[in-house]
Amino acid sequence: MGDTESCCNIKAISSEWNQNGKQKQKIEVYLKVLSRLRELNVPEIMAPGFEDDLWAHFYRLPTRYALDMNVERAQYVLMHKRLLHIARTPAASTGPAVEVRLVQVVVIYALTNLGNKYFMQVCSASGVTCKSLHSNSQNKVSPQDSDIQGNMMRPMHEITISTNDKPKLLSQLTSLLSETGLDIQEAHAFSTLDGYSLDVFVVGGWAVEETEKLKHVLANKIQKLELKENGSPPLAKLAEQEKIRMNFISRHVIFPTRENGVSTSEASWLRFEKKIASGPFSDLYKGTLCNQDLAIKVLKQESLDENIHREFSQEVYILSKIQHRNVVKFVGACTKPPNLCLVTEYLSGGSMYDLLHKQKTVLALPSLLKVAIDVSEGMKYLHQNDIIHRDLKSANLLIDKTGVVKVADFGVARVRNRSGIMTAETGTYRWMAPEVIEHKPYDHKADVFSFAIVLWELLTRKLPYEHLSPLQAAVGVVQKGLRPKIPRHCHPKLVELLQWCWQQDPSLRPSFSEILEFLLHISKMVCQAVPDEMMNVI
DSSP: OOTTTTOHHHHHHHHOOSHHHHHHHHHHHHHHHHHHHHHHHHHHGGGGTTHHHHHHHHHHHHHHHHHHHHHTTTHHHHHHHHHHHHHHHSSSSOOOOOEEEEEOOOOOEEEETTTTOEEEEEESSSSBBBBEEEEESSOOOOOGGEEEEEEEEEEEEEEEEEEEEOHHHHHHHHHHHHTTTTTEEEEEEOOOOOOOEEEEEEESSOOOOHHHHHHHHOOOOOOOOOHHSSSHHHHHHHHHHHHHHHHHHHOOOOEEEETEEEEEEEEGGOEEEEEEOOOSSEEEEEEEEETTTEEEEEGGGGGHHHHHHHHHHHHHHHHHHHOTTTTTEEEEEEEEETTEEEEOOOOOOHHHIIIIIISSSOOOOOOOOOOOOHHHHHHHHHHHTTTTOOSGGGGEEEEOOOOEEEEOOTTTHHHHHGGGSSSSSSSSSGGOOOOOOOTTTOHHHHHHHHHHHHHHEEEEESSSTTTTTTTHHHHHHSSSOOOOOOOTTTTTHHHHHHHHHHSSSSGOOHHHHHHHHHHHHHHHHHHHHHGGOOOOOO
16 A cells, blocks of 8 residues: 555544544445555556546445445456446447456355255355345354255356436346346446446356357347437437537627627637547537637536536636636636536646646756746736635646646636545645645635645656555645655755745745745746756746
């Protein structure tokens, strides 16, 4: 689980974060699965933010899923995550989210000395633990009371299906499997917080050498089931619905004007070009208006509730009131529920997170200082306008085509709250100030702490506390004063700035005015010491 000095044990996490036993149990299983995946050295663990994604997976499923998980087969969790992702991405031409695999099943049987009554238990090789299937005796029979007992191995098929959760779904899937000629030996049904299902069946009745054929047959039957319920092919129907919605939004986006506040630009409606990202609560599109490239964030209708609507309105209000070179520019919004969207300038350079962690870009010190100064300029402006960002991190810093870095994603932390990666307040654990983690009152100095973590990220191109889970990192920051290790080659003045900004006591941290002045001083020193040809920007 990483460095033993910095790792926090399960008991500390549970006592700090959870008052109920169910959440504690879920966290314990999550940590065990994460540890097992590291032991297995699966490639997925190297992906940025993997621990966050894994915890979000456990969070959206019931505690029963964690308790039924066979930790020794932790890699099955990755298959479950993949199927849920397919189910949540209906626009992709991936077909039904179904997986079929051959498993070895241990059948344990016993014949009692009290008569011809028996019990049988099936232990599958699936990612969930074995369950007692049936017993026609009133009391469970122990092996000690049996005349005959034993076990045998039997090959069976494990079927895992993910789809939209709906009434009578389990009954429909059970009937579908029975109609296929399958004998269901074991079943587990789980519903997610965001309206999807994960159903696992262990079945007999199909030739063991025809696993791929079974998967193909089931995929066709599931697709026909969706066709029967929806009345048209699922992908085609959703594509048509999406097109209708985009046309509506295009006509109802309100654009601020200098003359009279707002106007609808009916002569040149907003055009959607392509979807460039998708999350649990919104989709991000690239679009155009009067030949200007724009980014359009559209909230998903199925995710809307009163809180998200209120938070969206607050985000639109904040962005519409601010304008600065180092803050993403607000263009317009559609505020007619359920068709809510936010339109901003499109920044072709992507995010600092991608630049550092995916493209593995090494920033020379002058370039690094330029980024830090851009961020500080934007944050100074926000704080002067009484705006606390509350989720400052590299993923929320975007780069335009000229290399200017801009602060973006206001309010996104509140929208992502239900994923379980955010606290009841807001923010992301790896960048979060200790006072926010502890649910204490906080002010703009929380952003200063997050800025220090971003600055460290720029220096190292590493994920903060990469060997710890998000929960472990958070508890370490609060209880042990844990901070990322500063590299030896770091400029002494930057070491000084890091230690100043991530002070445990918020009152001891500098303001962004002080940070900016400090950075400009360092930049001046560096410019005098570095030749012109080394002064590269992003």
